[in-house]
Amino acid sequence: DILLTQSPGTLSLSPGERATLFCRASQSVSGDYLAWYHQKPAQAPRLLIYGASTRATGIPDRFSGGGSGTHFTLTINRLEPEDFGVYYCQQFGGSPFTFGQGTRLEIK
């Protein structure tokens, strides 16, 4: 199984700042089939990025994904209040389609 390790565990930032989140895979993610999701309390996750760097429909360009192989990043520019919550990466390169443990983005 591919283990995804996200860092940091918690990120405390203020609105308007930039957030950079990391997702490291225990082995190369085939085809860079990696997604990022955002989850707010008591809500289902929302797809942000797929294929490591492509924004999903309706996602603002403040969100950008990068990386390949075993190292991936999610960057959020100009943080807005609604951006806070937990972010997960998920790989679709090989079954099981594992998730990272999440990064909590909180308001400073």
Add this chain to the structure above:
Amino acid sequence: QVHLVQSGAEVKKPGASVKVSCKASGYTFTGYFMHWVRQAPGQGLEWMGWMNPNGGGTNLAQTFQGRVTMTSDTSISTAYLDLTRVTSDDTAVYYCARVDSIGYLYYWGQGTLVTVSS
């Protein structure tokens, strides 16, 4: 407009079975794989497996093989998750999620809380 509406919360005793449903609308049900993901209280997301409504094929995470069944009734566009021999570790919110045209989990149900308690 795609909608996934899941069944209501369940409370089960250890050793029992639970069946969660996910009714789909707004698209051709047999055209897209359905995945199931669960989230224990205060914890992260755990991928359980997928089911192909067109033919019924499944792919389950090894953790759940032998205890989980994913099925569907195409006549009513509904997917089902069956979990047997539940324990307190199965207490979680269970989500169904439909892939988009690329294969990622774009559409999600609202989640179903399953509580296992004696």
